[in-house]
Amino acid sequence: EVQLVQSGAEVKKPGESLKISCKGSAYLFSNYWIGWVRQMPEKGLEWMGIINPVDSDTRYSPSFQGQVTISVDKSINTAYLQWSRLKASDSAMYYCARHGEMLIGDRWGQGTLVTVSS
C-alpha cells in the first residue's frame, strides 16, 4: 500500500530550528514530486512548495520563500521541511503529498503538528 509517513508532533520554542520528515513507501519515490501544505488551527490549506526527488528542483510559494527550506534524500525516500528560526505563527499542521503525472497531490501523509510556544 502506498504510504507517506510523517514524523511525529513537535513542541518548540521561538527561535529554535526544526526539520520534519515525510517518508514514502510502496511506490517509486523518484517518479513523484513531494509537496508541502500548511494548515493553521481551524483554517484552510496553504500550498508551501514542492520538490523533485530526482534533482532537488524546488519551487516555493512566495508566501513561504525564505521562511522554510524543502529538501530531499532520495536514497532513503524521504523529503524534509525545515525552519532555521521558528516563530509562534509557524504553529500549524503540516502535510506532505506526492505529485505524479496527474500533478495534483494524490496521496497525503498523516500530518505533523508543530507547536511553537515560549
Next chain:
Amino acid sequence: EIVLTQSPGTLSLSPGERAALSCRASQPIISKYLGWYQQKPGQAPRLLIYDVSSRATGIPDRFRGSGSGTDFTLTISRLEPEDFAVYYCHQYGTSPWTFGQGTMVEIK
C-alpha cells in the same frame, strides 16, 4: 496568484439531498488543472476530483466535478452520512498553486 473563492461557506443539508459547491477563480485555470479535496476532522485531505472532472481512484460516482475557465462546481448527487465534511478546491496549473478557503457541508 490565482485566488479561489468558494461558496457557500457552509451548506446545511440532509442525507439523501444533492449538494452543489462552487469555486470561482480570479483568472482562468490553465489546462483544466482544478481539483477537489475532502477533509474530515483530524484527517488529512483526500483527493476526490482532478483535472476538473476526473474522479480519483475509489471515489464513488455520486461525486461529480464540472466547469471551465473560472467557474467550477463539485456536485454530490445524494449525500451519504460519510460525506459531511469540508471540501476544498485547488488549482495546480499556475504557480503558486492555491486552495479555496473551503466549504463545510454539515448535517441539517
